[in-house]
Amino acid sequence: MSSASTLEAELPLSLHLRAATRVAHERAETSGFVESLMRGELTVAAYADLAAQHHVIYTALEAAEPFVRSDPAGATMVVEGLRRVPSIERDLETLVGPGWRDEVRVLPATERYAARLREVAGTWVGGYVAHAYTRYLGDLSGGLAVKAILQRAYAVPDEAVNFYTFTSIPKPKLFKDDYRARMDALPFDREERLAVAAEAEVAFGLNTALFAELGAIHLR
Ligand code: HEM
Structure with missing residues (x-):
């Protein structure tokens, strides 16, 4: 264990997580696929491919909710308004069409991500927190910039950006502060x-690996 992570473990969980994933965040944000997406250089089909991977990932993450909710501490971290699977399904109906379930492909990096989620999020509250933090706070942060680009540069219609539209969270900043306070109130000791x-960090790495696979397919 590095001395940096030893020091970070003295911080409240939210600050610890931010510090521990700072470098990994930069790596994910500057991957070729994400940079090209944000520059408006990809196709709507490339974004649909990402949305299809999100469907598998969020299905695995959100399948852990009954287990997490059955734990008194974990229950505070399951928030109805965050749930993304129904939104992604509506997006894929528009992006790919009504037959999307038979048409989309699942990449190996997505299979690995979902397997990890099944392994840790549905059996360990801390594992769920790590993965939910990585996805939902990201969607409520950079995700809002992605939504704006999809609409402006790719002309993706409103019906296909439900993934980035949190109808019951009108003020993402306030929500994120509250979510961080919930994380900080979890009865986790230093080791946890x-x-x-x-x-x-594993969660960020899984996202970066997925962007690498998407980049190999969609960047030229
Ligand atoms: C287009 C690419 C991205 C951009 C522009 C972006 C931008 C940002 C920004 C500006 C924040 C700070 C928000 C705040 O302080 O409230 C943030 C936070 C965050 N992002 Fe990203 N991001 C991107 C990609 C990602 C990816 C791929 C992930 C992980 C899958 C991710 C996960 C997170 C998380 C977990 C936070 C919360 C950090 C914290 O406060 O603890 N982001 N992002």
């Missing part, structure tokens, strides 16, 4: 906080 931070 270190384990959650390590898992969040």
Whole structure:
């Protein structure tokens, strides 16, 4: 364990997670696929491919909710308004068409991501927290910039950006502050906080690996 992570473990969980994933965030944000997406250089089909991967990933993450809710501490982290699967399904109906379930492909990186989620999020509250933090706070942050680009540069219609539209969260900043306060109130000791931070790094790595596979297909 590095001395940096030892020091970070003294922080509240939200600050610990932010510090522990800072470098990984930069790596994800500057991957070729994400940069090209944000420059408006990809196709709507490339974005639909990402949305299809999101469907598999969020299905695995949100399948953990009954387990997490059955734990008194975990229950505070399951928020109805965050749930993304129904939104992604509506987006794919528009982006790909009514037959999307038979038409989309699942990439190997997505299979690995979903397998990890099934392994840790549905059996360990801290694992769920690490993965939910990585996805939902990201969607409520950079995700809003992605939504704007999809609409402006790719002319993706409103009906296909439900993934980035949190209808019951009108003020993402306030929500994120509240979500961080919930994370900080979890009864996790130092060792548990270190384990959650390590898992969040794994979560970022899984996203970066997915962007690499999407980049190999869609960048030219
Ligand atoms: C287009 C690419 C991205 C951009 C422009 C972006 C931008 C941002 C910005 C500006 C914040 C800070 C928001 C705040 O302080 O409230 C943020 C936070 C965050 N992002 Fe990203 N991001 C991108 C990609 C990603 C990806 C791929 C992930 C992970 C899958 C991710 C996960 C997160 C998380 C977990 C936070 C919360 C950090 C914290 O406060 O603890 N982001 N992002």
